[in-house]
Amino acid sequence: MSCIFCAIVRGDAEASVVLDEGDFLAFMDIYPFLPGHVLIIPKRHAQYVHELEPAEQAGLFTAGARVAAAVRASPVPSGDVHFLVNDGPIANQTVPHVHLHVLPRTRGDLPKVFAALAKRPAVALLGQARRALLDEQAAAIAAAL
Numbered sequence: 001m002s003c004i005f006c007a008i009v010r011g012d013a014e015a016s017v018v019l020d021e022g023d024f025l026a027f028m029d030i031y032p033f034l035p036g037h038v039l040i041i042p043k044r045h046a047q048y049v050h051e052l053e054p055a056e057q058a059g060l061f062t063a064g065a066r067v068a069a070a071v072r073a074s075p076v077p078s079g080d081v082h083f084l085v086n087d088g089p090i091a092n093q094t095v096p097h098v099h100l101h102v103l104p105r106t107r108g109d110l111p112k113v114f115a116a117l118a119k120r121p122a123v124a125l126l127g128q129a130r131r132a133l134l135d136e137q138a139a140a141i142a143a144a145l
């Protein structure tokens with residue numbers, strides 16, 4: 001099975017890690033909707049939330065809440081955040097490994113969100129975010145954990 005998130009867990013793929021703790025890993029989204037977009041994953045592969053053990057389901061959200069608090073406390077611009085799980089391909093899950101999005105929002109950023117949504121089908125062509133920038137954001141958020 002080729003899963004990019006499992007490759008990140010194994011250390012075989014690059015990621016800007018925010019949190020590596022217990023059964024969970026948090027890292028910057030390589031195709032961020034907005035600055036500071038973090039993904040939290042269980043280290044054990046599962047495509048759907050219902051395939052996780054109840055403790056993993058709870059732990060995923062607990063880790064997400066910690067990351068969201070750290071985003072808010074960090075210099076990354078944020079007012080509030082979205083917690084989002086696309087649970088399966090019909091629900092726009094693009095990597096078949098459960099991941100919780102923590103997406104920082106700032107007042108008045110709705111046009112940026114719509115622009116990001118419009119570009120979403122072409123992100124692979126438009127390119128990934130710069131690793132140095134993602135590393136900088138990850139360090140800033142990790143410092144606020």
Ligand SMILES: [Zn+2]
Pocket residue numbers: 003004005006007044045046096097
């Ligand atoms: Zn996986």
